[in-house]
Amino acid sequence: MFSALRKSLASRATFSDIQANILAGLTVGVIALPLSMALAIASGVPPQHGLYTAIVAGIVIAISGGSKVNISGPTAAFVVVLLPIVQQFGIGGLLVSGLMAGIVLIMMGVGKLGKLIEIVPYPVIIGFTAGIGVVIGTFQIKDFLGLDIQTQNGDYLDKLILIVNSLPTINWQESLIGGLTISILLLWPRVRSKIPGHLVALFLGSMIAWLLSQFSQDFSVATIGSRFHYEINGITGNGIPAILPAFEWPWNLSGANGKPIGLSFELIKLLLPSAITIAILGSLESLLCSVVADGMTGKKHNSNDELIGQGIGNIIAPLFGGIPATAAIARTAANIKAGGSTPLASVVHGLFVLGAILALTPLLAYIPMASMAALLIVVAWNMSEAKQFIRTIKIAPRDDVIVLILCFSLTVLFDMTIAVAVGMGLAAMLFIRRSIKVTNTTRIEKNHGVHGDLPNSIAIYDINGSLFFGSAQKALEAISRVTPDLRVVILDMTEVNMLDMSAIVAMESIADTLEKQQVFLIISNLQERMALKLHRVGITDKPAEIHFSRTLADAIAVANKIL
Structure with a gap:
């Protein structure tokens, strides 16, 4: 436990190292700010809960985990798991399940299951990540095109049919802002600037939407400020409240019916499958991120300590309104490229997001929902690993292709819990069959x-x-x-x-x-x-x-x- 922090303190960092980590933390904070809001929205909760996750989980996991460079927070992989929990149990049920997942993660770390990533077949990982990307991307079409859809209930096919049937209600204003944002996101890498493309895209999308609304009273798009509202101590407001994360028992928050969800053995039984799914996905994502980080830095992480750190972070984050968190590969890679080498970078990243809540919430309220949807569509495309998916289908043995397509299909049509369980079971059976052949x-x-x-x-x-x-x-x-x-x-x-x-x-x-x-x-x-x-x-x-x-x-x- 705390191995990354202990190693960093023992290395006696120089002033230039500290300076580099502070700058890296600020860089990642800029990246994490809009992503945390977007991923919270995609998970069915107000954007501030994503920011609280980046602050609390990002700092706690960095200090208590086993990787010196991992940046933890809300990730796209969780969206398809968290959204159904919110729809069924509300924000209170989501935070309780996140806390339970933290306990499971600690048990996995104490049980020395840190090598878990090595036993998950590659086709299973690519299958469910590609499936998650498709689901996330599909669900953003509503806000991207401004479709007139009040609620999106049911399974994936029901939602897809609803989206297709609602295409005649396309709002050209929302589509214009969404199209501009996604164009900037796709074209900005060619500029080769150190400024994150999604920050530029959201800024320009918000600025253009605001200017058009000033020139024409008929131009109006949904924004974070118009979509989300809050009430604190009898005071109501729009957008994101400019307050620090506050301690609150998760079971005191509202369930799907708007009343406090409470804490009972029956609720724990209902949430346990979801908590286990969150823990398994979180462990896979974190350990995979750690392996990628090791390849970039030439260092070695402690996988069991990383699981324990993820568990501690996911226990503490829900107490302050944070949703489930895990290590994010893209943010971790950005941290390493910016010079991050110790947990200090992740701590600074969390503090930057905290400062943004206090100073920038009035401006964040102007971000169009169409721009956030465009950002999530690009995130979904990147995580879908389309090139690897197609490459695996072309060159992999037939058995692996079957596992890949099955995991992908089950993730899209049902949910990731079923997909991973069936994929692992099928992969195990195919492994046994291969072993029988060679014996x-x-x-x-x-x-x-x-x-x-x-x-x-x-x-x-x-x-x-x-x-x-x-x-x-x-x-x-x-x-x-x-x-x-x-x-x-x-x-x-x-x-x-x-x-x-x-x-x-x-x-x-x-x-x-x-x-x-x-x-x-x-x-x-x-x-x-x-x-x-x-x-x-x-x-x-x-x-x-x-x-x-x-x-x-x-x-x-x-x-x-x-x-």
Whole structure:
């Protein structure tokens, strides 16, 4: 725990290092400010909750985590998970599930599950991230085109049909601002400026919308100020309240019915699947971000500490209005490129967002919703990894392509929980099938090149690979077929690297079958740890039935002696 902070303090940073991290933090803060608002809006909550997440989670995770350069906050990957929670349980249910996810993340870190990212197949990751990108992009069409849609309920296909049926209600004013914003977002990288493109796009989109509204009273677009309202201590306002994140128990906030959601065992049961999903997605996103950061910096993160840090951040953030957070790859990469090398950069990034809440909220209220939608469409496109998706379909084995398309389809049509669960299950089954194929048993020919001719009464079987529940029966079934003149069976297990209970039972069955047919069994060169397993179940060295030998040559010598 706190390994990144401890390493940074032990390195004795110079003044120039501190200066570089402060500048990097300010750079990332500029990037995180509009993104945090946009992602909160996409998740179904007011924009200030995204800002609170960047402040609290960004600072806490940086201090307590295992990566010195990760920047944490709200991310696009969470949107498809959080939106249904908000629709069903309200903001209170979302924050309670985020707190529960933090507890799960700490348990994962304490349980040393930091290598989780290594067991998730690449097609599963690309499948669900591409699916998330499609869902996020689709849901932004409403604000991007200014469609007359009051509510978007139901599953993805219902929402897509509603959007298509509402296309005749396109608002040209919203579409104009959305189109201008997305054009700037796409063209700005060609300028090769250090100023973040989305900051320029949102500024120009807001400025153009405001100027057009000044020249024409008929020109009007929805903005953060007109869309969101707040009430604090009897005082109402539009846009984002210019106040610091305040402590509040999440269960005191409103549920879907507008009343405090409360805290009960029944609520915990209902939210537990969502909390586990948030924890799993958060761990994958954070650890994947850490791996990318390691490649850029040449340093090594502590994966278990990173999970614990993410857990601590996700427990504390909901207490101050923050939604679930995880490490963000794009913001982390920007941090590294700007010179960030210690948690100080992330702390400064959080403080910058905090300062922006106090100083810039009147200006943030002018940002058009169409511009925010344009920003999210670009974010969705970038996270969809379209090039990698197509490349995987072209070059990957058929099994991996099936997993990819299935994860993608389930993410879009149902939800990410089902997609990851089914994708992992299918990937595991395909892995087992491949393992079964590479595990085999070969009978060595009578004319044995090394040990000379073997009599018909001796059969040597060379077993290769792992003997587990999927492969044991296939690999060992040939041994049970005994010819009348067979007296000794030798199992060469030099290349057997695993033996599970299913394989042990199969071995026990073979030993009993051979014993009944008065055929001696010799097990050769089995690793000591696996031989102990056989001894525990009663398959021991019995001169009248079973022998163990260290080498194949010894086994053949014992077989000749028996004959």
